[in-house]
Amino acid sequence: MTIVYRTAGAWGAGQGYNLTALQADGNFYDLDQRIQAIEDNPPEPVNISNITVVGTQMTVILEDATEFGPFTLPQANFRPSVVATVSTVTYDPVLGDANGYKRCTNAAGCAVTVPSNSEVAFPVDTEITFRQAGDGAVTFDAPTDVTLNGLLGYLNQTAFEGATVTLKKVATDEWDLIGLLAEDVTA
Structure with missing residues (x-):
């Protein structure tokens, strides 16, 4: 079932008058079915493939070759020990x-x-x-x-x-x- 809209917007023209009880119920049912499909078959995540560190710079590389970073890693200040x-x-x-x-x-x-x-x-x-x-x-x-x-x-x-x-x-x-x-x- 297709969601029925009352007004015009990014979704299109809309029907221009109030939804009937059947249309409102149909919208809820359609959304419920879509959510249930996602819950039953969750999408596979794109996992981390590799993490590289050069000096204090870290880059995260995903399985689809997407890269995040570089991120600067925090460093503890050297504490006098001698x-x-x-x-x-x-x-x-x-x-x-x-x-x-x-x-x-x-x-x-x-x-x-x-x-x-x-x-x-x-x-x-x-x-x-x-x-x-x-x-x-x-x-x-x-x-x-x-x-x-x-x-x-x-x-x-x-x-x-x-x-x-x-x-x-x-x-x-x-x-x-x-x-x-x-x-x-x-x-």
Whole structure:
């Protein structure tokens, strides 16, 4: 049976007057039969044939060769897992320090000099965390071609014993200082 419409639309002209009870029942019966046919004989899905991953990009390929993607896969940030002690009064970070945790134990403090990218090519997004594990502050300095972004009103050094400060590389020769910095009381 064909569905009967009352008005004109995308389905055609329609009959132009109210449906009879028989026509309304016929429409419901027709739709019920179509739904029942789908329930009795569901269409076969197009299954996944293959999934490819290149770097952080994943592509899903179906059996009919349809492709979805590429999708960027999430990645966990590297968590510093190696704790190292720095007992000297000066320290120049090296590539092996990337994403590391340094405990500065010298009672006189430790002056950390952040290298320029031409000296040590840390990747952007690198983090190095320093902890003041003794009486002396950990101070951060850099050559003139390197920018250290501290906090206005604070010094580029740890505030007190137990304070931690993370250097985060945000551009080729630019680092942010994040953590417990000492307040600048001279200003």
